[in-house]
Amino acid sequence: MKGVQEPDCKAELRRLLAKGPPIWVEDKYGFPLPDNGDTHVVALWFSSTNEEKSAKLHGAVEGDEREKLWSELKELLQAMEDDKDEVRD
Incomplete structure (x- = not known):
């Protein structure tokens, strides 16, 4: 769960988000x-x-809680992408 909640880099977060938080x-x-x-x-x-x-996995979330976490992580990734675009401009 820590890898999902505290990813080391955007690439890792992207890979994790492809399947959703692990169970x-x-x-x-x-x-x-x-x-x-x-x-x-x-x-x-x-x-x-x-x-x-x-x-x-210890601490894995399922159901609505997992969907909520997945949604929050997708928003985080989008915000990171938006920040990257602003830095380039």
């Missing part, structure tokens, strides 16, 4: 999804402890 652990190489319609990993298994834990 689940995701890595297309480390956790590839099968071609069966699955949209995310729901659990991670830790072999050292033989434990299974939720793949949901």
